[in-house]
Amino acid sequence: MSSRPRPVILTGDRPTGPLHLGHYAGSLLARVSLQHSHRQFVLIADTQALTDNASDPGRIAPNIVEVALDYLAVGIDPDVSTLCLQSAMPALAELTLLYLNFVTVARLERNPTIKDEIQMRGFGRDIPAGFLCYPAAQAADITAFKATLVPVGADQAPLIEQTNEIVRRINRQADRQLVPEAKALIPEVGRLPGADGQAKMSKSLGNAIPLSASDEAIAEAVRSMYTDPGHIRASDPGRVEGNVVFTYLDAFDPDRAAVADLKAHYRRGGLGDMALKQRLTRVLQAMIGPIRERRAELARDSAAVIDMLRTGSRRGEEIAAGTLEEVRNGLGLRRL
Structure with a gap:
């Protein structure tokens, strides 16, 4: 058997409600099929969910287990894939802060995905700073695990492009490759419309068919x-x-x-x-x-689901913290 390391995948979702058919077609099927041939990290992005839910943070915590249940129910295996919680890995937050120094506000505002989301949510110029800075946070998530493949919908591809821009700037500054670039894995089915046919399937638009639907x-x-x-x-x-x-x-x-x-x-x-x-x-x-x-069936033992997330988050934080130290050292930053 080959001793070559398996390629790394980073993927995940915001816990703002149960997952739906758009998630299933867009990335869940790819995660299930690739988890045995790749080293896969699946991130429940609860910190990122705050960027447009700060007025209702209580919406997020109950949905962490709901999203984890959806992952397990579709066939993501926690013994093969690492399922982890964003807020339980503080190295990601520090890595995000470092990366924000390598991207401009103008570039963040030009990101097509961010522009579309800002328009859809009606922010105008009242854009939460955390929301605008999401591409840097996603770059931190991807590079923390040195992922080279990210399953996303076509509308999310500009975020991967911006991740790679940040990666190139970091690597140039360090004069060596600290973190690798990543490739977007876009499903053949494309963007799944909502049941109303008017937009993409979305929990917030109320046009989604949940994976738990009767x-x-x-x-x-x-x-x-x-x-x-x-x-x-x-x-x-x-x-x-x-x-x-x-x-x-x-x-x-x-x-x-x-x-x-x-x-x-x-x-x-x-x-x-x-x-x-x-x-x-x-x-x-x-x-x-x-x-x-x-x-x-899985929901009958939610404590076991939480324990699984704790175990995965500890494993993820150990890896992310190691990457953070490599980036800090590469940039000439030292801890006291």
């Missing part, structure tokens, strides 16, 4: 999905492009040939929206049902 909730969400407004009668030819039901079938239906046949049928006419929605409902219920059941 069969009834799944059916209700699918019934409300946007299809083709010009497809008034089943006999009418319909548009597949922009049709949310087909987007979800492309993402989750394992029978690719059947989906291709449905698209052809829909385009020529003779296939009603209700038949499509019934198929998608069955597909999602079959996929989410086992996840929901595993999640409910």
Whole structure:
């Protein structure tokens, strides 16, 4: 067997609510499939969640266990992947503070992901400083574990680019490679729209289907999905492009040939929206049902989940603290 070290993955989520199908398609499937071939760190970013929830910090703590339950239920194995809590690793905060000296406010404001999020949240010029500085914090998270691969949606790719800019500045300043650059791993399915078809699937927008959704909730969400407004009668030819039901079938239906046949049928006419929605409902219920059941079983012992996070966080902090000292020494900083 090869003695080469496994590539390192850093990924994670903010604990602002249970995870949903957008997370599942966007990164959870990749995390599950890659955890045995890579060294994977999965971060519950509770500190980052404060950047736009400072007025309601009590929302965050209860969702830490909820997100951890979702991780475990979809198949992330804590014996293979390291699951850790951002606030339990103080080295990340110090590394963030160091990195903020290697990026300008103007560059942070130009980041397309940050610009879009600021507009979506209606901050105007009242942008929380922590929110604006998120790219530096993410750079700290990624480089603390010397990750070279980060599973993200396409809309998050500019954050990885900015991480690499900071990495290059740090390495130039030290005149050697202290931390590596990372590559964004973008899923083929792309950005999953919300059930309303108007934006990405988001907890805050209320258009998400949680991984813990009941069969009834799944059916209700699918019934409300946007299809083709010009497809008034089943006999009418319909548009597949922009049709949310087909987007979800492309993402989750394992029978690719059947989906291709449905698209052809829909385009020529003779296939009603209700038949499509019934198929998608069955597909999602079959996929989410086992996840929901595993999640409910795990939730019966939340203390074990918390212990798992404590163990992972101790392991993560040891690694992050080592990277922090390497960066400090490389920059000529010494502790008293």
